[in-house]
Amino acid sequence: MRFLFVDSITAMHWNEAKGSGSISGRKSFVEPPKGVAEPTLVPGVISEAIGQLASWLCLKQNDFTARPVFLFAEKIGMHEEVPMGSTVDLSAEIHRLDTETFTFSGRANVNGSVVQEIVDCSGWLMPLDQLEDPAETRRRFAALVDGGLPPDSSTGMLSKQHLSSLLTNKMIDELIDVEKGDSLSVRRKLGAGEPWYADHFPRFPVTPIVILNEMIGAATHKLLAAHDSSRNSRSDKPKSSRIIARGARDIKIKSFVRPGDECEIRIGINSESAPGPDGRREIETTADLIRAGKRLMRGTFQWEMRP
């Protein structure tokens, strides 16, 4: 598995870059496991792709000496679901880049429509050679700008089913507590052999935000299921059958999550809209990721529940 989601860079100016990522790239990333009819994209992968394009721009600007490490995101919007087979046009704009910090925003479009956007994602820069081999990074960049990666080496994008098949464990290990369907905590230990560490990063493996978000998403699904069960025991409102990530805001990461770390995820429901005519509801949650009693990450997430 390669945890690299930009397939080509088509334009790059001092503070702007454009590129693309294919969701139908290498088959192994999208081919559903046996028995699964239709793969579903891990939605955070598109945001990850936007971030990776911004990273390429920063790396180019600092001559491959320092890589951005994401710490804060003001807003991530997930406006539309992206079907398999799509080509995602990516763009990123750097608002700040100095020797130690950066801020960027970016978008992902499919057929001219914005499907996801990131507003003001900031962080610091780490020496590249502490994370990976700079020569290898330069070679990959050269291939991306020189017509893109050949089809047979395209990384594609990650389906939930493929991600699931790669995991030695599920996204969450253990349910610790559910309180009246309004809050929940779960536990997950990150194994040393998790598939994303090879690329993220070879010399200093850290858990990608998209994976942390997937853990949070898996925990949220459990919470919202419990929430609806709790509702249904009090009323005759229909149970929701589908939960879709709609975005996040005020993401803050205070420390790396490393191989071997055992994390607790605590989720609470902040607000819930009344069902619309089509039965859809919007729910906002806040999630905390905690290691040894210390908060590593917090974010507020928006979900849509469809009947």
Add this chain to the structure above:
Amino acid sequence: MTDQFAKVRAIIADALYANPEDVTRDASLMRDLGAESIDFLDIIFRLEKEFSIKLPKGDIEKRARGGLSEEEFAINGLLQEKGLARLREVMPEVNQTAIRAGLYLRDIPSLFTAATFERMVAEQLGGSTRTNETAPAVRSGATPAHVSVIG
């Protein structure tokens, strides 16, 4: 309370998940509000956006060093009397008795109060002549050792 401080207070409260009422001018961000080094970076980014300012890189430490020699300022990170005196000058909003013998350079962020950020913003908005003004150094916690900003 000035409108400016109200905004600074709201930003600090948001960044630290604190009750705004707890963010008083003299509240120590680290001791009273539980801030860690990375929170300073968050606060700086938010202040810069809210006020459309740039809190230039540098260091309160750099300003305090001024024309002092290395030995006059600090020895093995331990601030000397002249260094302490200069630090009191560049951080007038801080409880001056907290800047006392035994203070190390790494302790400077622990001196920061909400009023420190209020002053820094005011100086940037007011065209302060203190062109080297800066945010506190980040030296501990999850921050990589090479990062010496914030802001």
